[in-house]
Amino acid sequence: MEGxxxxxxxRNFKIDSPRPNSSPKHQPLSNPGLSGSHTFLTIxxxxxxxxxxxxxxxxxxxxxxxxxxxxxxxxEKLNGKTRLELNRTGSYEQNGLTPSTWELEHxxxxxxxxxxxxxxxxxxxxxxxxxxxxxxxxxxxxxFEQMKxxxxxxxxxxxxxxxxxxGFVFGVLRQSCSVxxxxxxxxxxxxxxxxxxxxxxxxxxxxxxxxxISTSRDEMWVDDLEWLKTQGMxxxxxxxxxxxxxxxxxxxxxLIETARIGQELIVGGGVRSDTLExxxxxxxxxxxxxxxxxxxxxxxxxHSSFLRRDPSNVVSFDVEEARKFKAKLYTLISSQGxxx
Numbered sequence: 001m002e003g004x005x006x007x008x009x010x011r012n013f014k015i016d017s018p019r020p021n022s023s024p025k026h027q028p029l030s031n032p033g034l035s036g037s038h039t040f041l042t043i044x045x046x047x048x049x050x051x052x053x054x055x056x057x058x059x060x061x062x063x064x065x066x067x068x069x070x071x072x073x074x075x076e077k078l079n080g081k082t083r084l085e086l087n088r089t090g091s092y093e094q095n096g097l098t099p100s101t102w103e104l105e106h107x108x109x110x111x112x113x114x115x116x117x118x119x120x121x122x123x124x125x126x127x128x129x130x131x132x133x134x135x136x137x138x139x140x141x142x143x144f145e146q147m148k149x150x151x152x153x154x155x156x157x158x159x160x161x162x163x164x165x166x167g168f169v170f171g172v173l174r175q176s177c178s179v180x181x182x183x184x185x186x187x188x189x190x191x192x193x194x195x196x197x198x199x200x201x202x203x204x205x206x207x208x209x210x211x212x213i214s215t216s217r218d219e220m221w222v223d224d225l226e227w228l229k230t231q232g233m234x235x236x237x238x239x240x241x242x243x244x245x246x247x248x249x250x251x252x253x254x255l256i257e258t259a260r261i262g263q264e265l266i267v268g269g270g271v272r273s274d275t276l277e278x279x280x281x282x283x284x285x286x287x288x289x290x291x292x293x294x295x296x297x298x299x300x301x302x303h304s305s306f307l308r309r310d311p312s313n314v315v316s317f318d319v320e321e322a323r324k325f326k327a328k329l330y331t332l333i334s335s336q337g338x339x340x
Contacts, residue, residue: 062088062092097124099124121164122202127143135183168201185224239267
């Protein structure tokens with residue numbers, strides 16, 4: 001798209017990646033809320049910008065019914081695999097909750113019937129929505145035991161597949177012991193959940209990380225980011241309060257840090273066809289993202305639920321929005337001579 005600035009020539013900018021032992025200064029942001037949406041775009045490391053490839057789109061679904069429609073709307077493969085994040089039916093208003101094993105079994109059956117049995121599925125592990133009092137993602141002992149039980153249950157169900165890239169999505173926080181009002185990753189509990197998931201299943205620390213960024217003092221959130229990398233976990237975030245397109249400055253800082261340590265970054269929150277261009281521009285342009293991720297051989301991921309709310313206040317999967325998003329993405333790529 002002429003004049004969009006979404007793709008930049010590598011000669012026109014420098015990569016301001018921090019030194020190995022330094023972090024960008026980051027101003028605290030206000031508390032975020034989950035929007036239940038995130039989209040999956042990976043810029044692969046290649047020798048030329050024209051060879052940039054997408055690895056796919058990840059769609060968050062709320063129940064098994066929309067799985068096949070979601071994959072067909074965005075395409076089974078975009079040089080890589082489309083993947084799904086499964087949440088409990090009807091849990092969108094609570095920003096996604098743990099589904100049942102029956103829902104995963106039903107989703108698998110529908111994917112198999114449609115010939116889409118190789119589509120990876122990530123399972124949300126979240127026992128309850130935000131409390132009326134106190135911060136979200138700070139769980140009681142009983143709630144945490146439920147999370148552990150759910151991971152065991154899904155693994156024992158035999159409905160998950162390492163070969164197709166299945167995994168778990170979760171996030172657990174605690175109050176900082178040293179800084180009032182600051183939330184940090186609960187490393188003890190997170191490590192326990194990761195251990196239960198095992199090495200066979202990929203794990204993502206979800207948008208609970210938004211609260212880590214928004215309540216952090218300066219760059220202290222980087223410590224948690226680096227620790228999650230040691231656990232082999234990717235991070236899903238909108239960079240702070242609300243939608244990703246409103247937090248592009250913070251997201252650019254997160255991108256620099258994840259690239260430096262070789263960690264997959266998943267950007268979510270209001271990522272749709274009408275925000276895709278501004279999101280890319282705000283993070284420095286996809287040319288900048290390409291060069292930075294290529295330098296460190298890592299990828300950046302975008303994620304969306306593609307939902308709509310009808311006049312009766314019913315939320316449902318929006319096939320047309322998913323198609324528009326895919327078309328917009330291809331237009332932005334091909335307009336710069338980057339089509340595969």
